[in-house]
Amino acid sequence: MKLFAELIKTLDSTNKTNLKVEALASYFKKAENVDKVWTIAILSHRRPPRPINTTVLRSWAAELANIPLWLFEESYHIVGDLAETIALVVPASNESTQKPLSQFLKEFITLKKKDDQEKKSYVLENWSKLNYYERFVFTKLITGGFRIGVSQKLMTRALSKATEIDEDILAYKLMGNWDPDTITFEDLILRERPEDFLSKPYPFYLAYAIEEEVSGLGNVKEWSIEYKWDGIRAQVIIRNKELFVWSRGEELVTDKYPEFRQFVEEIPNGTVLDGEILPFPEGAIGTFNDLQTRIGRKTISKTLLAKTPVILKVYDILEWEEKDIRTSTYLERRKILEKLFLQYNNHNTGSNKNTLQLSERISLETWKDVAEERAKSREICSEGLMLKRNDAIYKVGRKKGDWWKWKVDPLTIDAVLTYAMRGHGRRSNLFTDYTFALWNRENTELVTFAKAYSGLTDAEFKQVDSWIKKNTLERFGPVRSVTPELVFEIAFEGIAFSKRHKSGIATRFPRILRWRQDKKIEEANTLEDLKAMIPSSK
Amino acid sequence: MLTPLLVFNENGIYCEAADVYIDPWRPVNKAIISHSHADHSRWGHKQYITHHTNIPIIKHRLGEINVSGKSYDETFTINNVKFSLHPAGHIIGSSQIRVEHKGEVWVFTGDYKIEDDGISQVFEPVKCHTFITECTFGLPPFKWEPQELVFNNINTWWDTNKSEGKTSVLFGYSLGKAQRLLKHLDSSIGKIYTHGAIENMTEVIRPMIDLPDTTLITKETKKTDLLGHIVLAPPSAHGSTWIRKMVPYVTASASGWMTFRGARRRRAIDKGFVLSDHCDWQGLLTAIKATEAHKIICTHGYTDIFSRYLREQGYDARTEKTQYEGELTDSEVDKADGGKS
Ligand SMILES: [Zn+2]
Ligand SMILES: [Zn+2]
Numbered sequence: 001m002k003l004f005a006e007l008i009k010t011l012d013s014t015n016k017t018n019l020k021v022e023a024l025a026s027y028f029k030k031a032e033n034v035d036k037v038w039t040i041a042i043l044s045h046r047r048p049p050r051p052i053n054t055t056v057l058r059s060w061a062a063e064l065a066n067i068p069l070w071l072f073e074e075s076y077h078i079v080g081d082l083a084e085t086i087a088l089v090v091p092a093s094n095e096s097t098q099k100p101l102s103q104f105l106k107e108f109i110t111l112k113k114k115d116d117q118e119k120k121s122y123v124l125e126n127w128s129k130l131n132y133y134e135r136f137v138f139t140k141l142i143t144g145g146f147r148i149g150v151s152q153k154l155m156t157r158a159l160s161k162a163t164e165i166d167e168d169i170l171a172y173k174l175m176g177n178w179d180p181d182t183i184t185f186e187d188l189i190l191r192e193r194p195e196d197f198l199s200k201p202y203p204f205y206l207a208y209a210i211e212e213e214v215s216g217l218g219n220v221k222e223w224s225i226e227y228k229w230d231g232i233r234a235q236v237i238i239r240n241k242e243l244f245v246w247s248r249g250e251e252l253v254t255d256k257y258p259e260f261r262q263f264v265e266e267i268p269n270g271t272v273l274d275g276e277i278l279p280f281p282e283g284a285i286g287t288f289n290d291l292q293t294r295i296g297r298k299t300i301s302k303t304l305l306a307k308t309p310v311i312l313k314v315y316d317i318l319e320w321e322e323k324d325i326r327t328s329t330y331l332e333r334r335k336i337l338e339k340l341f342l343q344y345n346n347h348n349t350g351s352n353k354n355t356l357q358l359s360e361r362i363s364l365e366t367w368k369d370v371a372e373e374r375a376k377s378r379e380i381c382s383e384g385l386m387l388k389r390n391d392a393i394y395k396v397g398r399k400k401g402d403w404w405k406w407k408v409d410p411l412t413i414d415a416v417l418t419y420a421m422r423g424h425g426r427r428s429n430l431f432t433d434y435t436f437a438l439w440n441r442e443n444t445e446l447v448t449f450a451k452a453y454s455g456l457t458d459a460e461f462k463q464v465d466s467w468i469k470k471n472t473l474e475r476f477g478p479v480r481s482v483t484p485e486l487v488f489e490i491a492f493e494g495i496a497f498s499k500r501h502k503s504g505i506a507t508r509f510p511r512i513l514r515w516r517q518d519k520k521i522e523e524a525n526t527l528e529d530l531k532a533m534i535p536s537s538k
Numbered sequence: 539m540l541t542p543l544l545v546f547n548e549n550g551i552y553c554e555a556a557d558v559y560i561d562p563w564r565p566v567n568k569a570i571i572s573h574s575h576a577d578h579s580r581w582g583h584k585q586y587i588t589h590h591t592n593i594p595i596i597k598h599r600l601g602e603i604n605v606s607g608k609s610y611d612e613t614f615t616i617n618n619v620k621f622s623l624h625p626a627g628h629i630i631g632s633s634q635i636r637v638e639h640k641g642e643v644w645v646f647t648g649d650y651k652i653e654d655d656g657i658s659q660v661f662e663p664v665k666c667h668t669f670i671t672e673c674t675f676g677l678p679p680f681k682w683e684p685q686e687l688v689f690n691n692i693n694t695w696w697d698t699n700k701s702e703g704k705t706s707v708l709f710g711y712s713l714g715k716a717q718r719l720l721k722h723l724d725s726s727i728g729k730i731y732t733h734g735a736i737e738n739m740t741e742v743i744r745p746m747i748d749l750p751d752t753t754l755i756t757k758e759t760k761k762t763d764l765l766g767h768i769v770l771a772p773p774s775a776h777g778s779t780w781i782r783k784m785v786p787y788v789t790a791s792a793s794g795w796m797t798f799r800g801a802r803r804r805r806a807i808d809k810g811f812v813l814s815d816h817c818d819w820q821g822l823l824t825a826i827k828a829t830e831a832h833k834i835i836c837t838h839g840y841t842d843i844f845s846r847y848l849r850e851q852g853y854d855a856r857t858e859k860t861q862y863e864g865e866l867t868d869s870e871v872d873k874a875d876g877g878k879s
Contacts, residue, residue, distance in 0.1 A: 012799055015806055067678050068850065074843045075679050084799055088679035429795075 003031055004039060004101045005134040011148050020150060024158030033185035034102040040188070041180035042146055043155045048105060048181065049113040051146055052119050054082060057143065060120055064127060065089040066309035073287050077422065077478050078429075090135070097130055108142065109181060153397055163189060163297045168212045171203045171396060177252055201235040201246040202272060202318045202326065203396040207386065207403035214387070214406065215367045222390055224330060225362045225370055227382040228405050229313055230288050230508070231495060232295070233279040236260060236312060238267045239322075247277075258300060259310055259355050266348055266356070267340070270322030274394075275314040280354065281307060287496035314341075315359045315386075318394055326394035330402075333394070334339035334361070370406075377408045379535055383493065384408045411533050412513055413438065413525045416446055417486040420468045421479045423453065430465040431480070432456075434512070436490055438503070439526040446484055447527055449503040450492070455512030464515070487519040488512050495533050505530055543619075543637055544670070546858040551646060551670070555639050558647050559583075561863040566576050570621060572648025574599050575634035577862045587614075587686065589623050592631030592744055595713065598742045610659065622835050627651040627661030628815050629714030630743055633743040636664050645829060648691060652821045653685060657747050663828030670835045672862065673822055676844030680818040681792070688813045689722040695790060695809060697727050700766040705787040709807070712736045712772045714815050717743055719770060719792060725750045731764060733771040733780070761785065772802035776805065794818070826853075838862040857870050 010023040028036055041047065058094045062072035072089065079085040094160055123142070123193065130138055140146055149352070156174065160167040170189070177199065178188060211219075217223060223520045233248040245254040257277060267273075279290035290308050294300065317327050317337045325333060362385075364370050374385045384407035392402030415436035423432035434455040437446035464486065471483040491513040498506035505527070543551050550562025550569075558568045565582030572578050572588075574595040579588075581600050588596060590607030597603065608614060610633070613622045628649040635646045645666040654660045663671035682688075692708070699706045707783060710716045718734045730752045732740065737754040753759075757770065764784055775781055776789065794814030795801045802810035811854055817825060822844070834855040836845045841857035848855035 013802075013809055015808070065678060068847070071678060071843065071847055074840075075677050077841075078677060079679055079798060080800060085679060088681070088797065092681065 001097050001099055001101045001130075001139070003027065004035065005131075005137045006414045007039075008137050008148060009133045011150060015149075017154065021152060021158045021161065024150070024155060025161040027141075028159055031103070031424045032100060034062070035100055037180050037183060037188055038102050038105050039187050040155065040159070040174065042141070043150055044174060045146075046178075047141065047144055047146075048109045050142065051108045052111035052123065052142055054143055056078050056116065056120070057082070057086065057123070057139070060123060061090055061127075063087040064091065064124060074478075080423075082143050083136055086139045087132055092132065093128055093135070094131055094178070095129050097134055104138065104141065106181065109532055144199060159189070165189065165286060167396075175201050175203065175246075198239050198242070199237065199244045199252070201237060201244070202274075202324070202394075202480070204233060204235070204248055204274070205395045205403060206398040207405045208398060208400050210387070210404040210406050213402075214370060217355035217367075217387065217404070220364060220370065222352050224334070224388045224390055225288075225364055225373070226315065226359045226386045226388065227357075227362075227377065228378070228384045228386045228407065229276040229278055230284070230381070230383045231276040231310075231313070233289055234275060234277050234312065235318070236263060236267075236275065237319075238263060238269055238271045240269060245277075256294070256300065257310055258305065259352075259537040260312065262352055262355065266344055270319060272317070272319035273312070273314050273337075274316040274318055275312045275359070276394060277310050278313050280309050280311045283354075285313075286507055287381055288494060289496035289498050310356075311355050311357055313357050313359050316394060329393065330388050331390045374406055374408060378494075381535065407493070409515075410493055410509075411495060411507075412489050412491045412535075413530055414487050414516055414523065415449065415490050415521060416484045416521045416524045417464075417482060417483055417488060418446055418448065419479055419481050430461055431468040432438050432461050432465065434464075434488075436488065436510075437484075437529055439524060441526065441528055443522075443526065446521075447503050449505060449506050449530065450490060450525065451499070452490060452510045452512050455491075456515065460515055484521050487516040487521060487524050489514050495530070497534060503527055503530075505534070543639050543642055543668070544646070546860065551860070553619060553637055553639075556616040556621070556637075558616055558619075558621075560635050560637075561648060561862070570594065570623075570635055571653075571793065572626065572635060572646065573629055575629070575649065578648055584648060587621075589631050589633045592633075594742050594745075595631055595739075598739065599713075610662075611816065624664050625659035625662050627652060627658050630658050630717065630746060632658060634661075634664060636666065642667055644668040644670065645831070647672055647825075649674070649816055650825070651817050652825055653682065655685060655721075655815070657718055657721050658714075661825070663825060666829050666831045668833040668835065669826060669829045669831035670837060670858075671818065671822065671826060673836050673839035673844040674816040675814060675818050676836070676840045678819050680794060680797055680814075681820065682812060682814060682818045685722070688792075688811055692719070692722075692792070692811055693724040693727060694791070695811075696723070696768050699788050700728055703765060705764045705766065705784045706768040707781065707784055707787050707789045708735075708768060708770055709773045709776060709789065709791040710770060710793075712739045715792060715813075716740065716770055716772070717749060718749070718813075718815070720749050720752065721747070723750065723768060728767040729753055729828050731755050731759070731767055731769045733769070733775055735772050736770050742834065756785070759783070776807070 007023060007027045011020055014020060021486055058072055064071045075089060076082055076085040081302050100500050111122060126138055127135055156167055156170050160170050173189060185316045237244040241264060243254060243260060245257055245260055247253045279286035281290055294310060317333050320336050344356060364373060364375060377384050385408060387404045389402040415438050417434055418437045419435035420431040421433040423430055435448055437448045440447050468482050472480045473483060474481045490510055492507040492510040494508035496506050497504060541554050543553060548564050549559060550563040551560040558570060559566045560570050561572050561578045562569050563580055567587045570587045574592055579596055583830040586603055586605035588605060593605055593607045596605060598610040608623050610625055611622055613620050622636045625635055626632040626634045626648050628651055632648060634648060637644045643666040645664045649672050650661055652661045708719060710719045712735045717740060730750060732752045732754055737752060740752060759781060760808045769784060788808045790809035790811060791807045792811040792813040794816060796810030796812045832854055834848050834853045836857045837860045845855040845857050
């Protein structure tokens with residue numbers, strides 16, 4: 001634990017990627033194998049389930065710090081991170097632990113089954129025996145969500161540096177389902193065993209957004225154009241008569257999408273497809289909001305299945321006839337994919353045929369045509385276009401050059417600032433989390449429609465912050481209502497009707513585009529204006 | 539009911555009985571000034587009264603002003619109201635201001651800390667009925683370590699950077715923090731270079747305290763001269779073109795805000811040292827208790843939270859709006875030099 005806490009401290013104390021990689025690599029060289037496995041698990045979000053709920057943790061911390069619970073909560077709100085708050089408020093100890101990281105995590109697993117009194121004495125004892133960083137890490141491991149600016153990719157690079165195993169191979173090994181409690185470092189990283197690879201997906205190739213003029217990409221004929229869909233990027237694997245569905249977060253989600261079970265019969269063994277899971281209500285592609293009803297549910301009811309079925313829009317094929325074909329060119333892979341679909345459509349004449357769909361390749365003559373096609377994206381619930389170089393191999397991770405996403409410009413609307421909350425952590429001293437409202441039909445009342453907390457410069461945030469402090473109407477805990485006076489232009493990616501929102505409308509990725517200091521609140525838009533932006537097809 | 543001895547009006551903290559202001563934020567006739575940070579000592583008053591060690595500093599900041607100096611514990615009377623200054627331990631020349639009239643005693647802290655920093659006159663608790671306190675760090679997560687430990691860490695950091703062939707750039711506010719850092723840097727490790735704003739302020743303070751030698755960075759200073767040495771710079775120099783001269787360098791900031799892991803990251807500073815010229819949570823509570831005051835008025839900082847806690851502890855506590863850097867002071871690291879706190 002000592003070594004791991006020091007690693008976290010070092011990672012925390014630098015913003016430079018190469019220093020982070022170095023720190024991780026040197027950790028991977030020094031640490032015990034069993035701790036390494038846990039470190040990899042933690043940094044790839046594979047913690048054991050949370051042994052203690054955070055509500056009781058908060059009250060124990062407040063008790064140990066000898067402060068009332070409300071004061072602990074206020075502190076937490078300002079610090080922004082629960083584990084950090086706890087580590088700060090409980091009495092300081094300069095002791096340090098000799099217990100290995102793996103031991104702590106094994107204790108957490110057994111702790112989950114114990115009663116509250118046992119949990120409490122375990123936690124309190126550790127809080128008072130660990131130094132600040134160990135205390136922070138200990139609590140962080142209990143509460144989960146270790147965000148310390150280390151992506152899986154960065155960790156893989158460091159591991160590669162320490163083990164001298166190729167980065168791509170490591171990325172492949174680390175995917176899928178493995179249990180840090182039972183697997184050894186030898187098995188996870190060092191040894192190669194073919195049967196382990198049955199369910200393993202390939203690392204996704206991800207595109208960057210294009211920032212320059214598309215004409216700079218050269219001859220349009222060298223590029224394939226497809227729609228960009230807003231669903232869940234996924235890999236569908238059929239091997240040895242088994243189906244595995246992986247989402248991009250590297251989660252096995254096979255059971256969540258029973259629609260795909262049929263693929264086992266319809267797609268030959270040794271096939272891996274890359275595509276997007278999309279909602280398909282009423283026989284057409286729906287919005288991300290439709291998909292929300294399916295995400296996060298483990299068991300899917302028949303009604304839901306009938307109301308919001310999903311389909312797989314297939315972009316690419318990575319494995320064919322049991323062979324990794326990622327190093328073939330895009331066009332070669334596409335040819336195989338088209339052949340696969342020909343077979344699929346010949347064999348499958350049933351109503352389920354729609355469940356597997358080939359992503360359309362749009363043939364266009366000029367970049368101007370491409371731009372015109374992009375402008376139409378929103379009408380079909382697409383987010384824009386994907387541009388893929390015909391001779392590109394399927395790479396690992398986010399890479400520039402061969403794949404670009406070219407999204408449609410965001411929708412925008414002018415809204416009134418109505419509530420503000422202090423930023424978390426990063427901006428804990430400023431009011432930077434805002435709620436925005438639009439006028440109702442009669443122009444008499446402002447109705448909340450979105451929250452946004454990014455898009456202004458630091459200087460603007462400061463200015464708005466000081467305005468908020470002077471124009472607070474009421475306080476509700478951390479939230480303040482403010483005099484309706486400031487107008488902001490809000491941008492968002494998508495829009496749909498929603499029963500879960502007070503306004504009846506859900507927007508996707510709302511953010512502040514700019515502060516309209518030139519506008520009075522009477523000039524802000526109405527909910528009706530917003531509704532008019534919803535694509536008419538839906 | 540009589541008017542309270544001190545009231546908070548649009549100009550500042552006002553004593554009607556004496557017709558005098560304390561740390562006013564708008565120009566007034568007569569002002570008693572706690573210390574020379576810009577939010578407490580503004581330009582434009584007709585007459586300034588402050589501690590005599592603060593006179594060269596306030597003149598450096600505000601130019602030629604009409605100012606008279608007092609010693610600590612020296613009582614001076616204005617219209618039958620007795621005033622005296624008492625050490626606040628915040629920065630050199632900083633005072634608490636005691637006001638007594640008809641047996642009633644109020645104390646205004648200005649900014650203060652209770653730890654002995656080795657350069658400011660150490661904070662002395664003053665008994666009073668009403669205590670007007672800042673609470674910049676009035677929240678339980680703020681806990682300072684003894685400065686000896688912090689300076690050990692700073693010197694170790696410098697030494698490590700030196701062994702890696704890098705220049706250390708340490709940010710600290712030019713009045714107060716910079717001299718405190720300077721006083722405790724281990725000059726056996728290397729030379730101490732300064733930014734102009736810090737050099738000028740330090741020149742003003744040198745006659746009053748013993749400080750290590752510094753070298754001003756000028757156009758003639760070469761990159762290679764700086765390697766392995768330390769540079770003291772105001773926070774505003776972070777990200778400026780001036781600092782590019784130091785490459786290869788590592789940066790650090792010394793401030794109470796460095797308590798938060800996010801605070802350092804968000805400023806893209808390599809290292810944060812938790813070191814403040816304000817009280818931490820426990821420091822505030824200790825100081826308040828020592829005054830034996832029952833009425834507490836909280837000015838700048840986490841005022842709402844802090845006063846609520848005090849009320850629960852049985853104090854008659856409330857907050858007052860001031861213009862001492864708004865609700866939360868992030869100025870030690872954020873504001874351009876010449877700034878506040
Ligand atoms: Zn100050
Ligand atoms: Zn102040």
